[in-house]
Every structure is written in C-alpha cells, then in structure tokens.
Amino acid sequence: MKARAMRPKRRRLALLAAALALLGGAAALALTALDDTMRFFHSPSEIAAGAVAAGREFRLGGLVEEGSLKRSGTSISFRVVDGAHGVTVHYTGLLPDLFREGQGIVAMGALDGGRAFRATQILAKHDENYMPPEAAEALRRAGKADGS
C-alpha cells in the first residue's frame, strides 16, 4: 500500500530530474553559443587606438564620410568616420536602400592585415531621420574622447 503511494511521487521526482537535466543542458549550450557567437561593437576611434585585433569579427558603427564612396563593379569601398577617426571599409554586394554618404551605418566584419575593415554585412536604418544606436554611440564616444 505504502509502496504504491510512493510511486507517483517518485515518478514526479524522476520527471523533475529529467526536466532539470534538459534545462541544464540547454543553459550550458546557450552560454557556450553566446560566448562563441556574440559580436562586440567598436568605433573607428577604438580601431585607431589599436584596441581591436585583426581577424576578429565585430560590428563597426559610424557615419559614411562624404565623397569617400568608390565603386568598381560589385566591389565597394568607403570610409566610416566618428568625428575623430576613420576606417576604410571594403564590401562586395548590394548596399542597403538607404545607404548614402553622410548617413549612419552599422557594418559587420573584421579588420584585415592592412587595418582596413572587410564587411560581410551592411545595415542602414530604413528611415531618413534615424541614426542606428551603434552609429550614435560611436559619435558619442569620439566626442567624449575629444572633450577629455
């Protein structure tokens, strides 16, 4: 009688243990994945200061410098500036519809050996007056560096 009364309880404990194992596994999986895939944001000034290693993927934000856009076939290059420093960006492919000189953009990619940025993806916000937070942040950081 007693053994039978125990059984549902033990079963529930087993279920709980299975659920915890699943959650634990998922947490481990998620945290390692987060560590491996998370991308940091850097501004042109930080790159100029040598804070970013070549070959590591990150997000770059800032303004596209006026008059810096060059095309040859599908390859594009332009400079991204934050008011204090700039970095040359190379990209192959279609630019977003709202890409324009003087506009804020965010680019994903890595620095090559020559300290130029090889972009794999370029984002520009689909709104005339909008500044991507990363681009605004780059300007803010550069402004701070000047003031101090």
Added chain:
Amino acid sequence: MTAELGNFALALALGLALLQAVLPLYGAARGRPALMELARHTALGQFLLAAIAFGALTRAYVYSDFSVSAVAQNSHSLKPLLYRLTGVWGNHEGSLLLWILILTLFGAMVAVFGSGLRKTLQARVLAVQAMIGSGFLAFTLLTSNPFARVWPPPLDGAGLNPLLQDPGLAFHPPLLYFGYVGLSVAFSFAVAALLEGRVDRAWARWVRPWTLAAWAGLTAGIALGSWWAYYELGWGGFWFWDPVENASFMPWLAATALLHSAIAAERRQALRSWTVLLAIVAFSLSLLGTFLVRSGVLTSVHAFATDPERGVFILLLLGIATGGALALYAWRAPALGTGVPFRPVSREGALLLNNLVLVTACATVLLGTLYPLFLDAFDAGKVSVGPPYFTATFVPLIAPALVAMAIGPMLAWKRGDLAGALGRLWLAALGAALAAGATLAYGETLAALGLGAAAWIGLGALVEWSERLRLGRAPAGEAWRRARSMPRAAWGGGLAHLGVAIVVAGITASQCFQSELILAMKPGDRAQIAGYAIRFDGVSEVQGPNYRAERAMLSVLRDGAPAAVLTPERRFYPVERQHTTEAAIRTTLFADLYAVIGEEDAQAGRTVRLYHNPLVPWIWIGAIVMAFGALISLSDRRLRLAAPARRRRQPAAA
C-alpha cells in the same frame, strides 16, 4: 469633429473598462448577480466605443485630414486608397488603437459566447480582461493619442514608409495582433481560475479554443511577416533572428506549448497548474514583445519611433500584469491540487516533453534577445547576438521534439506502449530513412537529418490518421464511417503536424541548398545559377502611382530561348525620399529564382544579385497548413464555444 468623437469614445471606453475591472470582481466575491452581469454589457460597450474610435481614425486617413497629427505624419494625399487604409495601423498610435479594438473584440466575444460559463468565472475573466484594457487605453490616451491635432495643419502629409506600402505587410499586423491579444484571453482565464481557486475540465475546455484562435493568428501573422521580409527586403532570406522577429516568435513558442498542455488538462486533468502558468507566461511574452518593439530599445526595421516615456509605461504594464499574475500564482497554485498521475511513456508524458522542449527553446531565444539589452543597460558594452547563436541553440534543442512529434499522438493516455507505437510507425521510419539517404547523396548531413525529420513527421501524421480510420485493416465503408466520426481536433492536430513537416522541409532545403551569385552585368551579359541561364536585357524607367522605378529585364533562358522574364525594380518614392528594392521572384513551388538589382556603375554595369532557393515556398505553405489545422480543431464540436448549450438541446431533437 470626427477626431474629437474618436477621442471621446476612447475616453469613455477607458471609463467603462475601469468599471468593468472592479465591480464584477466585487460582485463575484459577494455573490451579487447584477454586478457580475454588468461585465457583459460593459464589455460589449467597450467594443462598440473602440470600433467608433477606430472608425473615426480610419475616416481621418481616408479623407486625408492632415489636422490630425498621426495622419499628417504617416499619410499622404497621393497614396493609393489601400495604403491610406492600412496606414491606419502602419504607425505606433494607430497600431495601438488596432490592438485595443481587437482586445475589446475578444472581451465582447467572451461576453457573448461565454454564456455557458460559470457566472463567477465569466465575471472574473471579463474583469481581468478589462484591467488589461484599462492599461492599454490609458497608455494610448496619455502617451500616444492617435487623435492629437496639429495646428496649423500641413498642406500634405509626410507619407508612409514605402517598405510598408505592400499588401503582404498590410495584413501582417492585424493577424499578429489577433494572436498577441488572443493570448490575453488565456491569461484572463488563468488569473480568473487562480482567483476562483478552481481549474477543472470545463476551464481547460474554455481556454483551448481561445488559444487555438490566437495561435492560428500568430502563425499566419509570423508567416506573412517572414514572406514580406523575403520578397521586400531583397536579402534572399526569410528569417533573420531579428529581435523583433523573436518578439513574435517567443509568444508563438509559448502558445504552442499551451495549446498542447491544455489538451492534457482537458482530457486527463493532468498538467493543470502548469497550464495556468503557461497561459500567464504566453501573454507576458506578448507584452514583452510590445515593449521591445515600441520602446525604441532595438535597432530593427520594425521598431517604431523612439520615446522613452512610452517604453517606461509599457514596462510598467508588463511588470504589473506579469508580476501580479505570477504572485497570485505562487499564492494560489497550491490550492489547485496535484494532477492525475501518469507514466513517463504516455500521451501526457509526450505532451510534457513537448512543453519542456518548447519552453526551454523559448528561454534560449529570450536569453539571446535580451542579453545585449542587459549589457547595454548596465553599460557593460554594446554587443550583438545574431543568427549563429540562435541556430546553435535552437536547432539542437528542437530536434528531439521533432522526433517525438510523430510518436506522441500514437501513445495511449496514462500508460503508453512505446515499442508498439514505433512498430506502427514503420512506414514513417522507412520514408525518413529514404529521404535522409537520398539527401546524403548530395553530401549534406544536416540536410539529410532535416529532410529525414520532415518525412518522419509528415508520414507520422498520415499513419496516425490511417490508424484511427483502420485503413487497410477494415473494409472501406468502415474507414469512411470512421473518417466521418473522427473528431475535428484529430484532423486539425494531424494537419498542424503535417504543416510542421512541410515547414521543416522548406527551411532545411532552403538553408542547405541555396545558391547565390552577385555580379555586375551589362545588357547582353549572361549568368549561370543552379542550372538556369539568365540574360540581362537592360533597364528601363517606369512610373508608378507614387514612385518612379528602374526596372531591369532578366530573361531566364531554356535551350537558348527565353522561358520567363524577371523584372526586379529599384523604386524611388519622392514624397518620403526613399529608395526600395523590389525583388523579382519566379516560383515553381519547388524552388524560387530570385533576382534583385542594385546601382549602376558606368564601367562595370548594373549590380545584380541572383538566388536559387529550393523549397522556400514550402515554408509559407506549411504555415498555412498549420494555421488551417488550428481552425479545423477550433471547429471541433467538443470545443465549440456554445457547446454546452447545444448539448442540452440535442436530446430534445433526437
């Protein structure tokens, strides 16, 4: 005048909502039928007033009344009528009003169809629903009034973001909101049950149809949104794990779990308090999504105008609703009693596994979505978490659920026979092995696993039907008779699983076998992609109703002769001063040929991007099948909203 009328209607609706949030609760506690009855009338009144307000705003858009600030900022007299209409909800203020309209519609539906409910339960459900309504009405009136006037009125409006001037996106928000807001009913039922201290079979039977309806809306809304992203953004992809996409995906995952746990709660009285918790979580995730989209904390194509005040208000709403409901749950859930025991290998066990996997997957999506926001909030650096994280966590987590998905429906309640179920699924196993083997010939292990899983789930659903009908084991007449008497829920559930199989096949094939080509082309140039030869025939200027376009002609050649023409466009909208990209897509239903054009370079020519996307249409076909399955389940006699009344009438008729 109409704007003031709309404003007045909204204010009145807030008054009614506040009454409805308090008096019926008091009535239910003290046993005053009149006060409980009041909720039904105020719920109908709220809906009527919200409809008047919505109508007033729509009128302002249709007649381009630019003295209304929201119209001036988001519309233009040259815009086609369809987009003047859909522009009503194409912005923050108007979409909130749509949200309120749907919220009050659901409240009115509970009032009308819920006459078979226990009086106290109905009164409490409506009161909780009114609390949510008051929150959103106050939010609208205080921070985002769609009827605010502007003086002097501008001569013309600022126009609507051209990306939103699209039929696919026009109906994406209403469907999505139907889903988000539908979950509020499940939430209200959960909180009302906690107040009552009772979760019985009738309760679960009432929760399921609302969740089904909300889930169907969410599924269709998300699918429509991803379809729009696919053809309008011109990136060749359909899902980017963008935080705003995740904001709609998380409630979907929770609603899917809720849908399944409610079956166990209704049929077996199992997982009851878990179901209550899920209902709270699912709607909380809807609110979280609202916060993410409307507070301006995200960088996304979808994000609305930034306004910190609004963000704080929604965060407050989220905190009160979720915090309050969870506190109530912690306090009252023990009173709901423990469930009926079952073995791990049983239908209940399978449903529990489904829930565990979905909730865990949902948690990892939540982590990936919120982590960058947390780091930023504590000034610990700006990071981004992108698709690599989500594929690395979501895919392995959901994989076991895909395997179990075919087995679960074959198990008996309470005590299942795993070996027997697997034995009856031999046909599905064979099909999965064949599909996987055939795919392996192309050297893609991941694709083989995905397509194998799709065959397993799809055939599993068919096997489950044929088992129920005793196809091949009983005479055809018997099978026909069984088919006619098979509950709609069984048809619907199988169909939804079949839809998942189709979606899985579409995602797998399009991810693993996509071909992409970027090149600069001059008239007469040719390109080869996935066995197609494509010739660039040049670009012409085209004038649209409110845009100018450069339209390229790309001939798809078969044996040297043109078999089809692709005409991708780059449009310029002068009012909004924006460019958009219109992809040209030629589909065979088994694969899409997809072309986009960029800018012209004097020497190299026009930038052209070509994709070949195998099975991509299956993603949306599968989603439609899933939503359709939910609607069929919804029409099940057992779940029909007026079922109790009907059953009472039946004996008299017989």
